[in-house]
Amino acid sequence: MLEVRTPEFRGITFYELRARSILNRVPGESRMPFRWTINPYRGCSHACVYCFARNTHTYLDLDSGADFDSKIVVKVNAAQLLAKELKAPSWTGESIAMGTNVDPYQRAEGRYRLMRGLLNVLIEHRNPFSILTKGTLILRDIDLLTRAAQHSSVHVAVSVGTVDRRVWRSSEPGTPSPQARLGVCRTLTDQGLGCSVLMAPILPFLSDSDEQLESTIAAIAAAGARSVTALPLHLRTGAREWYFQWLGKHHSTLVPQYKQLYARGAYVPAGYREQLQRRVERLARRYELVGTAGIRSGQESSSPSLKNPETNPKEIMLEKSMLQKSMSVQTTTCDKDHHEQLALIQ
Template identity: 35%
Template sequence: MRWNGQQLGTEEPSALPGLAKLNNLVRSVQTPDFAGVTFHEVLAKSALNKVPRQSEMPFGWTINPYRGCSHACVYCLDPDTPILMADGRQKPLRLVEVGDEVMGTKTRGSYRRYVRTPVLAAWNTVKRGFRITLADGTEITASGDHRFLTERGWKYVQRATDGSQRPTLTLKESLLGFGQSVNEINDPASIIEEVVRTNNGLRILSIEDLGSEIDMVDITTGTGDFIANGVISHNCFARPTHTYLDFNAGDDFDNQVVVKINVADVLAKEVAKPSWGRYPVALGTNTDPYQRAEGRYALMPGIIESLAHSGTPLSILTKGTLLRRDLPLLAEVAQTVPVDLAMSIAIYDDELQKSIEPGTPSAKARLATVTAVRNAGLDCSVFLMPILPYLTDTKAHLDEALRRVKEAGGTSVLFSSLYLKPGVKPWFMHWLQRQHPELVPKYTELYARGQYAPKEYRTWLAARISPLIRAHGLERGREDPATGGIRSKALGMLRNDAGERVAFASDDGSTGARILPSTEQATLF
């Protein structure tokens, strides 16, 4: 794999606090295919993760080739924002295309200077809008996660949604750039290598929350920035496992992805040891192994081959349609070791899915992957997880979801209600406040006593969905009282000969609803 010329410099080390703990870091890279995401490539010392006995997670061994997830979207500007092109013209952001040249900035020696830079990628999303008004009359609309250059460095429009600290714009400080004088640039060559200077007209007078979601666009450039309506604008890049690296559990989970580039080689050595008991291994228990980055790094084929060669059963849970790439390999190894596949498809309303899972494949695309798995001769369960109270728990939504799963060829459905673990709850509640403020009081009451929905709700949910699962022929077994999910009728909750719990959990934090595929080494408890 080649990501030539994409290695990060050290201009903003403070923006990446977690890197201090990555003493095995090889490099940090950005690539046009993943605008807004930074990949930190590391050399892993181990691949297999043994789950502590005291853990609530109902599985014994995992492999997580990635920390964080590149399924997420980017943070952007209003599509009509004028962008300064390399020829001195201004063009609306929505019309800027890959291959265009724009004006950016680059630090040379002690000074930041204006330079030409190519547009490497362009992206669309929907975000809550904020209007920034400057002293010279300049107005610019951006998301709260967008950054602009000030005299004191890059600063975000708004504070982080999860409460973590980050530099934020304040009234009376000044942005850097040309401001309204950008309209007077007649000779673009005259500003190349010109030093970026303070402009008194770019003092911030107000930052106004527009109170609504709007269509936005972002571009990735060779310098990592561009001139938006006369001010210098950043390409915005920067959940609970990320806090170990001092990353936050909200945006950083999406934007700072740690990649264990040698994971397959390390795994091959671990499972070749005589001491390895060929215990079932779960992939997808924390972060998605078939997230978009897997298309670049292609770590999964080596992982699958190493497990199969050692006779180790494996389970894969994913939201990623990239699973289809490896179906021939999975079908082949399934002839010698148990292989259990599952797709996570929680939401079947397209608008809601785009809002809460903006970077993931659509339900239609994931259902097509279920069909592809079945056509490859393998079973495929579907995780209806999490079911969102008051949003996706209506009988009509559940019935339609199950109908589509059955139509796609799904062999069973497993469900659980929303689980709001620490670090995720503030992020989710912020989303709820923006998208469904009328539900905030209900969710506050529902989750007042802990991370799980109360037993009364889980019992009600099971009574509603269980008959529908039976009616569609997708039943696997009895209800799991801990989560409101179901246990496998064939296997139940298992322990292997070593006494380890070997069931599966969903990648969204739900637990106790998936069974790993080793009956030979397990006994019911």
């Protein structure tokens, strides 16, 4: 059974489904620093124009643009599935990464509280994990993070590409401010949990000036980050089309430069990346960010199966079938706060 909800979030529809699995295995040949992921949601209300995960919505016959931002799939049985899968004799207790595809602390989490359930299961099994987020809602779970860190390895990172508020408001319209995210970093650090910062993505010609880079790295250092890793924008199918549409609307004069920069594919040329790396590393030394990991190309995760580990064909077909059924039911999106409509699909 699938439930379609349009709760108190303006313009967002939630598709509640009972998934068949929750742990996703990352192929062994990848260079990613983790082998298992959990993504309790598909789609993301953060609505970041550059999001690499946009193409995953096309697996469900939804578009990678507005649908990705507003039609959110919620795996309501995520915690129950994790409890079952961690009890399997074959499970060896490897670290699990969360936030690798879409943000687990997006708006939906305030309603569904899936992360609290998942964290409680991880605590019970003393299983190590990591979380990457732009969401300040993670502070709601600081009690669970503290408990987990007493018995296993816990790594938290926040993503802050720039502290330029003009760029933030335009390119990440559904996210908390960069300053609020760095406040999360400060709080976690003060609580003894520690926090890293993923300075990503750095947008060519929009957030990569010397002044912008310095103000961002200075703010990251002031927040007490234990390390910073910078990542220039990469544009793959799904994200590329949506980003260029946004660019043409808000920064049309930059379109020719972007077409030239990304003419050979999804990634910036080596020359741009290397120059950016030198600038970031110089600033990181100035602000004593000794844990700096430098610039990553993004190609560490160039395979679609690595960036989008939830590619189990059976699971995708199940979700697709449920969503297709739901589209035949009359639903409306919210135009008023605290309005709710529920449709049950048998």
